[in-house]
Amino acid sequence: MRAVNPDEPPPRPLPRGRHSPGGEVVASSQRTRLLDALVELVAEHGYAGVKVGEIARTAGVSLSTFYAHFPGKEECFLEAYESVVQALMTDLGRSLAQVTTLEDGIEQAAVAYFAWFAGRPTAARTFLIEIRGAGNVALQRRAEALDQFLVVFAAALERVGRADLPPPRARLLALLGAVEALAYDRVLAGHPEQLLDLAPDAVDAAMRLLAP
Structure with missing residues (x-):
């Protein structure tokens, strides 16, 4: 399944008739359209304001088709979020794979994070803003996503020979929370395209914390 990004043009409709693809292809397309539709609608109306x-x-499927894929709205939201997390972690891992210094690693991580959401304003609104109203399970998954980032970043520190640097987990989580708060404010103000402007301040703050 591709990463959720309703900001991209929609896929072409599936062919019909005897040239139709197999059931698995149809089901995959339906599922992706449902996930994209949820992200788009939640960004526009908020989580509570969206009905199955x-x-x-919006996805162009029947209600019964929705329930063939997901038990309910929460499960659809969580899968969409998981897709976003995995896509973001892949980008972060790729950005950090070749870093040689601590500062370079921090800069690459900040740019990758802000650029990912800047290029996906709908997903940014849904998963940086509206996720806070999506319930306890979604918030728990968000906390787990922060832990995933800690693992990725710790591996990068080890590669540049600074495995000694990670501060207590609470301090690093506080830094990640501050970065997310910067992004939250910019997206809430309606300017996700300006997210990359936040990278220098995020790098400065991280360097003061990690290498005082």
Whole structure:
């Protein structure tokens, strides 16, 4: 399944008739459209303001098709979030793979994070803003995503020979929370395209914390 990004042009409709693809291809397309529809609708109306029927209509499928894929809205939201987390972690891992210094690693991580959401304003609104109203399970998954980032970043520190540097987990989580708060404010103000402007301040703050 591709990363959720309703900011991209929609895929072409599937062919019909005897040239139709197999059931697995159809099901995969339906699932992706449902996930993209949810992200788009939540960004526009908020999590509580979106109904399952609206998701199905926006995706161009029936209500029964929605329930063939997901038990409910929460499960659809969580899968969409998981797709975003995995795509972001892949980008972060790629950005950090070749770093040679601590500062370079921090800069690459900050740029990758802000650039990912800057290029996906709908996903930014849904998963930086509206996730806070999506319930306890979604918030727990968000906390787990922060832990995943800690693992990726710790591996990068080890590669540059600074495995001694990670501060207590609480301090590093506080830094990540501050970075997310910067992004939250910019997206809430309606300017996700300006997220990359935040990278220098994020790098400065991280360097003061990690290498005082």
